[in-house]
Amino acid sequence: MRKLAAGNWKMNGLALSLPEARDLGRMFPSPACDILICPPATLIAQMVWTVQGSPVKVGGQDCHTKVSGAHTGDISAAMLKDAGASAVILGHSERRTDHGETDALVKAKAEAALAAGLIAIVCVGETEAQRDAGTTLDVVGAQIDGSLPEGATAANLVIAYEPVWAIGTGRTPTIAEIAKVHAFIRDRLTRHMGADAAGVRLLYGGSVKPSNATEIFAVPNVDGALVGGASLKAEDFGKIVAALSAAA
Numbered sequence: 001m002r003k004l005a006a007g008n009w010k011m012n013g014l015a016l017s018l019p020e021a022r023d024l025g026r027m028f029p030s031p032a033c034d035i036l037i038c039p040p041a042t043l044i045a046q047m048v049w050t051v052q053g054s055p056v057k058v059g060g061q062d063c064h065t066k067v068s069g070a071h072t073g074d075i076s077a078a079m080l081k082d083a084g085a086s087a088v089i090l091g092h093s094e095r096r097t098d099h100g101e102t103d104a105l106v107k108a109k110a111e112a113a114l115a116a117g118l119i120a121i122v123c124v125g126e127t128e129a130q131r132d133a134g135t136t137l138d139v140v141g142a143q144i145d146g147s148l149p150e151g152a153t154a155a156n157l158v159i160a161y162e163p164v165w166a167i168g169t170g171r172t173p174t175i176a177e178i179a180k181v182h183a184f185i186r187d188r189l190t191r192h193m194g195a196d197a198a199g200v201r202l203l204y205g206g207s208v209k210p211s212n213a214t215e216i217f218a219v220p221n222v223d224g225a226l227v228g229g230a231s232l233k234a235e236d237f238g239k240i241v242a243a244l245s246a247a248a
């Protein structure tokens, strides 16, 4: 499978400046992994234009469940697709927390994404309290069961495991813990999707940096990363892409 380095800019404007984004494409003319940048919605079309002709693809950070209609402030998957996006992040813990997104809503959004021809990057992950209570696998399993879209295939579904307590904190689970959760996710997907689950890319997210990327990418069932803070600097994100390409 092609591994995936995805950058989530979150609510940061021209974090990686557009010329730098173009440079990122030039740095890796034929990378051994896929590269995706998910800027705020206001920058998607501009980013698509900027990285045209390079291997860098562009994605959204959320979408509505409907194609169009009276939903002030929302953006549909079809609109992301029209703007040139090829993927969308769904059910990020920040959206689950800030906007009360439930598994059922994430599933409906993911189904809208697939219907629009986008890759759905569905995020799961436990809070620190849940980890301390020893319920990580129960939480992640329930999120997978509840958020997985109908019609998912290895080509249109990506799962991102992002422990909430590791996001933006500089803390990461141990390599053994990442391996355990990723193996669990693969197994859980197999229950839903059968043999197709083997080809679904499982990203790790949460404080991925150039300094820990190589170690994390060597973990079985880690097929890439969903990177927040370090994707805001072209140099750092470039190093993470290089580490993933080397692991591919």
Ligand SMILES: O=C(CO)COP(=O)(O)O
Pocket: 008, 092, 162, 166, 167, 168, 169, 170, 205, 206, 207, 208, 226, 227, 228, 229, 230
């Ligand atoms: O939330 C994340 C990506 O979606 C991870 O963020 P950080 O890489 O900043 O920890």
